[in-house]
Amino acid sequence: MLEELQNNIELVAIVVVAILIVAFVIYKISTKKPTEEIIEDELEKETEEKAHVEDEYDEQQETAQEELVTQEEKAPEEPKDLMEEEPQGMGSEEGDFGVIEEEVKEEEIPETKTFQKRDVPPHGKITKESFQDFSGKRILLAEDNLINQKVILGLLADSGIEVVVANDGAEALSILQNDSNFIVILMDAHMPNIDGFEATRRIRATPEYDHIVVVALSGDTASDDIRKMTEAGMSEHLEKPLKMDALYDILYAYSGDSEEEVSDDEDIVNVVSTRELDGDKGLEICGGDEAFYHEILSEFLQTYSDSDQRLISMLENNDLKKADKLLLDIIGVSANIGAVKLHNVATYIKDSLSDDTEKSYLTLIQQYQHHLKILLEDIKEYQK
Known part of the structure; x- marks a missing residue:
């Protein structure tokens, strides 16, 4: 009997232990699930907060960009020069033959200077001897073509006019630094190193040269080309090939010493024209x-x-x-x-x-x- 009781107690103990084990397992399972859910919830919350912070940052960046664009739109534009500068080096030649050049920052157009100018009375044909009216005057010739130089020098030979020659704009500016005693500068618009436009702008920006009239020498006759010469500070334009009458009129208008009568000489040598040579x-x-x-x-x-x-x-x-x-x-x-x-x-x-x-x-x-x-x-x- 005692043995049977002991066996029953052991059985009960086993059942109790089993129940405790089952209860513990159930407890663990019931506590684990909420813990995992809590962790998952925390991770999801952190992700949402991070996304919210990033959205706020993006909004701030967009707002700052919009404000910058608004400020740029409201800012006044810098004044642009109407004068377009020419590439340098070989010299900026007439005609762009279809080449699209890069946009260059342009310099400010110098203030146009007004010179005292005499009216030229009517006159007959001008000859070489007519230029003796300006004997003693000095002219600076800025021209890079040797034959064009020779034509002008030959035309004014024996006139008593002193002609100083510069082969480009840079040389003309160098001459003026040491000697500015000229009444007129005959300025070829298109020369190497420094062209006539740039050289004239620098001359007009220098008060010491305010007494010198700059006259453009160029084959450009279109209104836009003449406008460029005027904006650069050139007071007159002489078309190539140079005509004696036009050069005489320029010198007369700006020499201004006296009111002597214009020379009137019709004598000129006639030469028979050939097939190609007038x-x-x-x-x-x-x-x-x-x-x-x-x-x-x-x-x-x-x-x-x-x-x-x-x-x-x-x-x-x-x-x-x-x-x-x-x-x-x-x-x-x-x-x-x-x-x-x-x-x-x-x-x-x-x-x-x-x-x-x-x-x-x-x-x-x-x-x-x-x-x-x-x-x-x-x-x-x-x-x-």
């Missing part, structure tokens, strides 16, 4: 000095006899800037000697440089070769 026109530009005209024709032979081959090489290599520069020189020089047909075809070629599609200049160059060949023959025949 000798009368060339001689007129040279002031009726036939010996000087022969000298200029010789210079043309030496300098431009191979110009067709140089042009062909430049065009075939697509070096349009150099071709434009050479054509600009030929246009001016051919007009000076009276080579009208060569002048015209050179002008057509220069204008066609902007034609990248058709490249009509490759055809026009054949016409240039034809007229140049005959012109060279005519000059040699005339020089005999």
